Each structure stands twice: as C-alpha cells, then as structure tokens.
Amino acid sequence: MDTCDNRTRTFYIETFGCQMNVHDSEKVAGLLLAQGYDAAASSEEADLVVLNTCAIRDKAEQKVFSRLGHFKADALAGKKTVAVLGCMAQLEGEKIFAQAPYVHLVAGSASYRKLPSLLVQLETGNQRVTGLEYDDQAFETEFTRRNNPFRAYLTIIEGCDKACAYCVVPFTRGPERSRTNASILAEARRLVAEGYTEIQLLGQNVNSYRDPSPHRMSFAELLAAVAEIPGLRRVRFTTSHPRDFTREIVDAIDSHPTLCNHVHLPVQSGSNQVLARMAREYTREEYLEKIALIRSARRAISLTTDIIVGFPGETEADFEETLTLLDTTQYDGMFSFTYSPRPNTPALRLDDQVPEEEKRRRIIALQAWQREIQLARNQKLVGKQFELLVEGENRKRGQYTGRTTNNRVVNFASAEEKLGSYVPIRVTGAGPHSLVGERLAMSVASQRSPGTERGE
Ligand code: SAH
Ligand code: SF4
Numbered sequence: 480m481d482t483c484d485n486r487t488r489t490f491y492i493e494t495f496g497c498q499m500n501v502h503d504s505e506k507v508a509g510l511l512l513a514q515g516y517d518a519a520a521s522s523e524e525a526d527l528v529v530l531n532t533c534a535i536r537d538k539a540e541q542k543v544f545s546r547l548g549h550f551k552a553d554a555l556a557g558k559k560t561v562a563v564l565g566c567m568a569q570l571e572g573e574k575i576f577a578q579a580p581y582v583h584l585v586a587g588s589a590s591y592r593k594l595p596s597l598l599v600q601l602e603t604g605n606q607r608v609t610g611l612e613y614d615d616q617a618f619e620t621e622f623t624r625r626n627n628p629f630r631a632y633l634t635i636i637e638g639c640d641k642a643c644a645y646c647v648v649p650f651t652r653g654p655e656r657s658r659t660n661a662s663i664l665a666e667a668r669r670l671v672a673e674g675y676t677e678i679q680l681l682g683q684n685v686n687s688y689r690d691p692s693p694h695r696m697s698f699a700e701l702l703a704a705v706a707e708i709p710g711l712r713r714v715r716f717t718t719s720h721p722r723d724f725t726r727e728i729v730d731a732i733d734s735h736p737t738l739c740n741h742v743h744l745p746v747q748s749g750s751n752q753v754l755a756r757m758a759r760e761y762t763r764e765e766y767l768e769k770i771a772l773i774r775s776a777r778r779a780i781s782l783t784t785d786i787i788v789g790f791p792g793e794t795e796a797d798f799e800e801t802l803t804l805l806d807t808t809q810y811d812g813m814f815s816f817t818y819s820p821r822p823n824t825p826a827l828r829l830d831d832q833v834p835e836e837e838k839r840r841r842i843i844a845l846q847a848w849q850r851e852i853q854l855a856r857n858q859k860l861v862g863k864q865f866e867l868l869v870e871g872e873n874r875k876r877g878q879y880t881g882r883t884t885n886n887r888v889v890n891f892a893s894a895e896e897k898l899g900s901y902v903p904i905r906v907t908g909a910g911p912h913s914l915v916g917e918r919l920a921m922s923v924a925s926q927r928s929p930g931t932e933r934g935e
C-alpha cells in the first residue's frame with residue numbers, strides 16, 4: 480500500500496458463508512469507517528478489498544480462490560490491497576500466501592479485536608500481515624455498520640466447543656466465547672432506540688451461551704430479557720444445538736410473544752450409527768424428545784433443520800432413516816448438503832466414503848421428499864391469518880413480500896406498503912417454499928400485539 484498518498488482510502492467487503500459472517504462483515508465495515516476509511520461502491524473502485532470467507536465445504540473455498548484471482552493483476556501492480564478474513568483465512572493460514580502471493584492480510588474471526596493494529600501494520604508497508612491466534616474474548620465493537628434495515632444481527636456467542644467429525648468450525652472460529660448479558664442487553668436496547676423492531680441473536684451454537692458475568696444468566700433467561708425490551712416486536716435466534724436445547728427455551732417462547740415461534744435445530748442424520756460417527760452427542764430418540772418438547776408448546780413453533788447426506792459409511796438403510804425422520808418431525812424447512820471432506824477434521828480418517836454420484840442421488844431424493852412435506856404443511860395454512868413484517872417490494876408489479884414470526888415467506892399484492900411495517904394478511908395459496916396472501920385491513924389487534932399469529 481502506498482503510504483505517501485494522503486487521499487482517503489476506500490474499502491469494499493465481499494462476504495461468503497453464514498449469518499455470522501454477514502454480521503462480522505458489518506462489524507469490520509464499522510471498524511474500517513472508524514479508522515478513517517471510506518466505503519467504495521464496488522470492489523473495482525476500492526483501494527482495500529476484503530474477502531470475508533467461508534470454509535464449510537470445499538466448494539466454498541474454491542469460490543474464494545477464484546474470486547481472489549480477479550484482483551491479482553491490480554494487487555501485483557500495487558493498485559489494491561487484498562485482505563482475506565474469516566473461516567478460510569483461519570483454516571488455510573499462511574498457505575493462502577503460497578497460493579495467492581499478492582494477498583496482504585490473512586486473519587481469522589477470532590483475532591478481529593486486533594484488526595486495528597493489523598491495519599496499522601499494513602499501512603506502514605508491512606507486506607504480509609497475519610492474525611491467526613484465537614482470542615479468549617468475543618469481538619465487540621460499538622462501530623457496527625448494519626446493512627439490513629429490518630433485522631439487526633447481534634452476536635451473543637462466538638466459536639464452537641463441539642467436535643462434529645465433519646466440521647471445520649471449531650478450528651475456523653476457535654473455542655466458545657460468550658458476551659456478558661449486560662453487554663448484549665445494552666446493544667439490544669441501542670438497536671431498538673435506532674428503530675429496529677427485529678433482532679436476531681447469533682451464535683454457532685446460540686443455546687450453548689454461558690454468561691461470563693457473576694449473574695450467570697441462562698440462555699432462556701437472556702431470551703426473555705431481550706424479548707421484554709420495550710419497542711421490540713420480534714426476536715429470533717440461530718443456530719440451536721439439539722444437545723443444549725432445553726424446556727426452558729420452549730417456556731420462554733410460550734410466555735413471550737415477541738420471541739419468534741421458529742426453531743432451527745439441525746439434526747444432520749436420522750440414523751444412530753451415522754450420528755455416532757458424526758459425534759453429534761445425541762441419538763435419534765434423544766433428538767425426537769427435543770422435538771416433542773417443542774411440539775408441546777402452546778404456540779405452534781415452526782421447525783427447520785440441516786441435513787448432511789453421504790457421510791462416510793452412510794448406508795442406504797441409514798439414509799432411509801433420515802427420510803423417516805423427516806416424516807416424523809415434519810419440518811417446515813430444510814437445508815441439505817452432500818458431505819464434503821474437510822482439512823483437519825476427524826471424519827477424514829473414516830473409510831467407506833460414499834461415491835459422489837450416490838451422494839447426489841440421495842440429496843435429490845431427500846429434497847423431493849421434504850418438498851412434499853413442506854407443500855402439505857403450507858397448504859394447511861390456506862385461509863389462516865398472519866402478521867407480516869414487510870421486507871421487500873416489486874413496486875411495478877404491485878407485489879410485496881414479508882415474513883411471518885415463524886419465518887414463512889408470504890408474497891402479496893398491494894398498492895402501497897411501507898417497508899419495515901407490520902401488516903395483517905390472509906393466506907390464499909401455498910407452494911413448498913412460500914405462501915401467497917391477501918392484505919387485510921389493519922386491525923387494532925395486529926397493531927398492538929407483536930408477533931401474534933392466530934393462524935396456527
Ligand atoms: N453450528 C451449527 C451449524 C454449522 S455449519 C450446527 O451445529 O448445527 C452449517 C451446516 O453446514 C451444518 O449444520 C451442516 O449441515 C453443514 N456442514 C458442516 N460441515 C459440512 C461438511 N463437511 N460437509 C457438508 N456439510 C457440512
Ligand atoms: Fe460444526 Fe458441530 Fe460446532 Fe455445529 S456444533 S459448528 S456442526 S462442530
């Protein structure tokens with residue numbers, strides 16, 4: 480980087496991966512702005528290009544390397560500084576310099592507290608700067624520059640202390656670090672004061688939250704405390720780990736309408752043999768007990784999951800157990816993946832790899848199976864009423880889109896809506912992935928009671 484140039488430097492961040500990464504980028508952007516950088520409109524125009532990367536599957540890494548290549552000429556010509564942040568940075572470390580020698584900074588999310596000093600090193604002409612040590616505290620900044628005008632992400636716990644055999648996250652994000660309840664609640668109150676009505680609490684395992692302050696507030700208590708902040712209408716949280724999922728969480732949802740009635744509870748597989756080899760720390764039966772807890776709630780709680788097919792040793796019979804689990808659980812949504820072998824993970828040592836072709840066959844069958852379940856579940860909602868947070872519009876076509884508290888997408892026609900407002904609709908049609916609705920007149924009830932869902 481040319482240090483003699485007094486012009487304000489500009490940056491552009493490209494983000495890959497999950498919501499944690501999306502939110503990390505918001506924090507990094509805030510930090511760069513606070514350091515005197517300006518935001519550029521595109522990566523082409525930026526002096527500093529930041530790739531905030533994902534390493535969860537091989538494909539995710541390939542994407543980043545191909546994107547990096549795009550900046551090679553400018554970086555080699557001294558016209559751009561290139562930083563690789565996030566999970567791939569942590570996983571590959573110095574190896575990134577070997578593959579892409581024109582990269583200047585490589586830092587994982589567990590060293591973002593050091594970012595200001597890493598940037599200083601860059602600015603003083605240091606060619607290769609790294610931040611790869613795990614911090615023992617969560618990264619907190621008052622400068623977060625949030626992009627989403629409706630839903631504010633708020634990290635409550637970083638890292639992961641589990642050791643699922645297929646997963647790189649414990650390496651890429653390091654050990655668990657929770658924030659104090661006071662710091663979380665203060666940020667939540669600030670967000671409400673800024674005008675946010677929906678907050679999504681984030682963590683790789685959000686319900687493994689452990690308050691480091693003497694108060695030792697439990698996750699369920701924290702949910703309730705956030706939900707009780709005046710002015711807040713929706714509180715979401717993701718991702719929950721089945722092992723740490725408790726009745727208290729269900730009770731909190733039941734007694735706080737502000738807590739959205741949606742739980743994302745990744746199961747990964749329906750077969751006990753596969754779950755054991757994955758080291759998921761629960762059996763099919765124990766998982767189904769958690770589902771029973773959720774189904775026993777007074778409010779109908781919508782359920783979504785993640786599934787991996789083709790984990791080493793997964794037989795046809797194991798796979799069929801995943802299909803029957805879908806029947807039993809009746810998820811409202813599913814993210815599914817074919818197993819991707821990852822560096823450093825214990826599953827690399829397992830033999831009996833499932834051939835790629837077979838993995839593909841299974842994922843197609845799985846998705847078709849779940850599609851039918853979702854379609855049937857959504858069709859049962861026709862005629863019911865929901866409150867939507869209006870999040871998107873296609874003004875020309877007079878179409879709007881919004882979400883129910885239990886995270887269903889509903890499209891509806893209307894002449895004019897204010898984005899970010901809450902409106903009542905009645906469901907008139909259903910597809911496997913979304914609903915169609917008609918706008919109802921604003922009722923007093925829907926204006927007053929946040930998150931009320933009379934439909935289910
Ligand atoms: N912390 C969450 C999810 C983390 S990653 C949890 O424990 O459930 C998001 C999803 O990616 C996982 O739920 C899993 O389904 C998938 N995934 C992780 N590693 C994978 C791999 N090596 N191959 C394929 N899918 C993977
Ligand atoms: Fe990965 Fe398992 Fe941790 Fe989730 S709980 S992030 S799947 S190691």
Ligand code: F3S
Pocket residue numbers: 495496497498499500532533534535565566567647648651652
């Ligand atoms: Fe990817 Fe890291 Fe998230 S590996 S899924 S960006 S935690």
